[in-house]
Amino acid sequence: MTPSAAVHPVQQAVVDAFSPAARHDPYPAYDVLRAAGPFVPGPHGTQLVTRHADCEAILADPSWSHAEEPALLHPDSDVELAGSFLWLEPPDHTRLRRLVSAAFTPRRIERMRARAVELVDGLLDSALAAGEVDLIESLAYPLPLTMVCDLLGVPAGAHADVRRMSAGIARGLDPDALLTPAELDARTRAVQDFAALFTELIGRRRAHPRQDLITALAQVEADRDTLSEHELLGTLLILVVAGHETTVNLIGNGLLGLLRHPDQFARLRADPDLALPAVDEMLRHDPPVHLTTRTARAELTVGGRVFAPGDAVIVLLGSANRDPEAFARPAELDLSRYAGEPRPRRHLAFGLGLHYCLGASLARLEMEAVLRAVATRVGRCELLAEPLYRPNLVVRGMSELVVRLQEESTP
Ligand code: HEM
Numbered sequence: 001m002t003p004s005a006a007v008h009p010v011q012q013a014v015v016d017a018f019s020p021a022a023r024h025d026p027y028p029a030y031d032v033l034r035a036a037g038p039f040v041p042g043p044h045g046t047q048l049v050t051r052h053a054d055c056e057a058i059l060a061d062p063s064w065s066h067a068e069e070p071a072l073l074h075p076d077s078d079v080e081l082a083g084s085f086l087w088l089e090p091p092d093h094t095r096l097r098r099l100v101s102a103a104f105t106p107r108r109i110e111r112m113r114a115r116a117v118e119l120v121d122g123l124l125d126s127a128l129a130a131g132e133v134d135l136i137e138s139l140a141y142p143l144p145l146t147m148v149c150d151l152l153g154v155p156a157g158a159h160a161d162v163r164r165m166s167a168g169i170a171r172g173l174d175p176d177a178l179l180t181p182a183e184l185d186a187r188t189r190a191v192q193d194f195a196a197l198f199t200e201l202i203g204r205r206r207a208h209p210r211q212d213l214i215t216a217l218a219q220v221e222a223d224r225d226t227l228s229e230h231e232l233l234g235t236l237l238i239l240v241v242a243g244h245e246t247t248v249n250l251i252g253n254g255l256l257g258l259l260r261h262p263d264q265f266a267r268l269r270a271d272p273d274l275a276l277p278a279v280d281e282m283l284r285h286d287p288p289v290h291l292t293t294r295t296a297r298a299e300l301t302v303g304g305r306v307f308a309p310g311d312a313v314i315v316l317l318g319s320a321n322r323d324p325e326a327f328a329r330p331a332e333l334d335l336s337r338y339a340g341e342p343r344p345r346r347h348l349a350f351g352l353g354l355h356y357c358l359g360a361s362l363a364r365l366e367m368e369a370v371l372r373a374v375a376t377r378v379g380r381c382e383l384l385a386e387p388l389y390r391p392n393l394v395v396r397g398m399s400e401l402v403v404r405l406q407e408e409s410t411p
Contacts, residue, residue, distance in 0.1 A: 010036045017316070018043065018178065020391035026290065027331065030319035038303045039313075043175065044072060046293070046312045047305075052326035052345065054303040055315045059352035064294035064313075065089050066355055072293055072312050073175040084238035085231075086355060093354065096235060099220055099227060100358060103151070103213050109361045115150065116369040119143050124373050128407045132384065135401040136252050143366055144247035148240060151362075153205065153212025161197060162240060165190040169237070170245040174393045191237070198236050213239070239359075247363045249288035249397025250279075251370055256401060257282055258374070259383050261333045268335060268375045269408075275371035277339035279364050283321075284347035285333045290318040290396045292351060317348045318396070380406040 007015075013032035016022040022029060033040050034050040042048040049055050058064050067089045070077065085096035120143060127138045141163065149159050168190030171183055179187070198214070205215040217235060221227040227235075258265040268274050292315050296307040307313070322330040326345040327337075337344055350357035357363070374381075381403050388400040 010040060014040065014042060014048070017048070017319075018175075018393060020178075020393075023389040023391060023393075023396060024387070026318060026396075027322055030316060030322055033316070034319055034323060039305055042314050043177065044312070046072070046314045047307075049302075049313050049315045050319050050323075051303070052320040052323035052348070055317065055320040055348055056346075056352060057302050058294050058313060058315055059292075059348065059355075061300070062090070062354055063297050063300055065297050066292070066294060068295040068312065069293045072295070073173075075176065077176060084234035086238050086242065090354070092231075095226060096231060097358065099217065100213075100235060100239070103216060104358055104362070106361070109365065112147065112151070112362065113365050113369070116143065116147060116366050117373075119146055120369045120373045124377055128377065128405055131406075132402070132404050135255055135403055136248070136398055137400075139370065140248045140251035140255070140401075143251065143370065144244035144363075147247075147362065147366060148243035151213055151243070152236065152239060153210055153214045154201065154240075158197060158201075161193070165194045165197070166241045166245055169194070169241050170395045171390070171392050173241075173395060174391075178391075178393065194237055194240075195233055198233055202232065242357070243359050243362070245395050246288040247359075247366055249395060250283060250363060250367050252398045252401055253286040253288065254279070254282035254367060254371070255374070255381075256387060256398070257286055257333045259381060259403065264333050264335050265381070268371065272372050272375040274335045274339065275368045275375060276364070277337070278335040278371055279367040280338040280347065281333060281335055282367070283349035284327070284337070285321070287318055287321055287347070287349035288395060288397060289349065289351075291316050291394060292355075315348075317351070320348045377408055378405055379408040380404075 009032055013029040013036070016029035017026055017033060030050070033048060036050070038049070038051045038054050039047040040050060049058060067087055070087055085093045085100075088096065120139075123139050123142055127133045127135070130138070145159055145163055149156075149162060154162055168183075168186040172179065172187030172190070176184065201214055202218045205212070205218050209215045209219070214236065217227065217232055221229060221232045258268065268278060293312060294315060295312045296309055298309050300307045320326070324330050328344075346352075350360045350363075384402045384404055385400075387398045390397060390399045
């Protein structure tokens with residue numbers, strides 16, 4: 001739909017919030033929606049939840065279910081995206097999340113820090129040597145892909161396949177109504193290829209166990225009656241897709257934030273310890289995941305509005321993170337926002353409640369490694385072209401970010 005005098009500004013904002021053409025900057029549309037009210041009618045009979053307080057209240061309340069999302073957004077889907085606990089509720093959600101949480105102990109994550117630092121250093125060596133690079137291709141993609149593949153135990157030879165499959169699946173998370181027939185076919189193929197690759201890897205790890213997550217989950221499936229083969233594949237699928245498509249965009253969006261706010265880049269270079277709080281500010285300012293859905297399991301009241309059982313909402317995380325009721329100067333990138341006391345309101349980039357992101361600490365440590373390396377090694381970084389965005393709505397980010405890099409001159 002194109003803007004026209006006949007279209008009401010709020011309706012236009014709903015269109016823009018979901019339109020590939022507005023992917024480079026959906027924030028003005030969110031501003032219009034928040035100003036229009038806490039709830040705005042959205043697609044598929046949903047209500048869009050625009051404000052931080054209401055998004056927070058819904059996510060924190062287990063009476064709102066996530067299990068209906070596949071049916072809501074993918075009603076005609078011929079593939080099973082739902083074997084994963086992201087779309088399950090207790091008790092199945094609790095059982096599966098507990099199994100995977102065992103792999104995300106603080107000790108294990110800390111051990112991955114050294115690997116992240118080593119990978120970032122190598123990637124930055126090549127990028128600085130090249131001078132002109134696409135930061136998505138040279139840094140944002142390879143780091144999280146390698147980290148999640150290492151964690152799971154995917155051999156290096158299969159990384160490119162995993163990248164292709166998860167790109168197809170990540171686009172397929174968007175509502176079916178927004179996908180072209182080619183994108184729907186690509187999703188079907190990607191899920192089938194994923195199942196074939198991981199079924200083969202599971203077989204190999206059963207025969208020759210290793211210290212990786214595929215082995216650990218395959219052993220649980222073999223030894224006890226707590227994980228079916230279907231759930232095992234669904235769990236691996238969500239770890240791969242949620243584990244790197246999102247972090248790619250945190251790295252890309254965060255680095256673009258530095259390019260667009262040279263004063264903040266200068267602050268980071270002067271004080272590389274800002275890297276850790278900067279990660280949360282970047283997650284707030286330009287989050288990788290823009291929305292999720294919930295369905296009322298009972299009659300529920302939020303922000304004074306009564307929802308009947310079965311009513312569905314689209315929780316606009318990207319809008320909540322820019323809500324002026326929750327954050328002072330919300331459009332500004334302020335790397336020290338999360339550095340001091342009192343702590344500002346929490347951002348919702350990792351969600352909240354039962355489905356709070358399981359990989360949040362891994363994502364934070366990867367981005368911290370990137371920012372520390374950039375702060376200490378990059379003297380200048382200049383945008384060479386307008387960034388290109390992927391059409392993706394749920395997991396939003398760039399396909400290309402071309403820059404000229406210059407090494408920090410040594411004293
Ligand atoms: C910057 C990077 C990341 C962002 C912004 C992000 C965001 C999110 C969000 C918003 C949710 C909740 C979705 C909902 O409530 O509907 C979520 C859940 C999840 N994330 Fe992440 N994520 C990131 C990185 C990771 C990584 C690195 C992993 C694993 C290696 C991971 C694994 C998961 C899993 C398994 C869930 C489902 C949790 C559940 O349903 O209990 N994520 N993530």
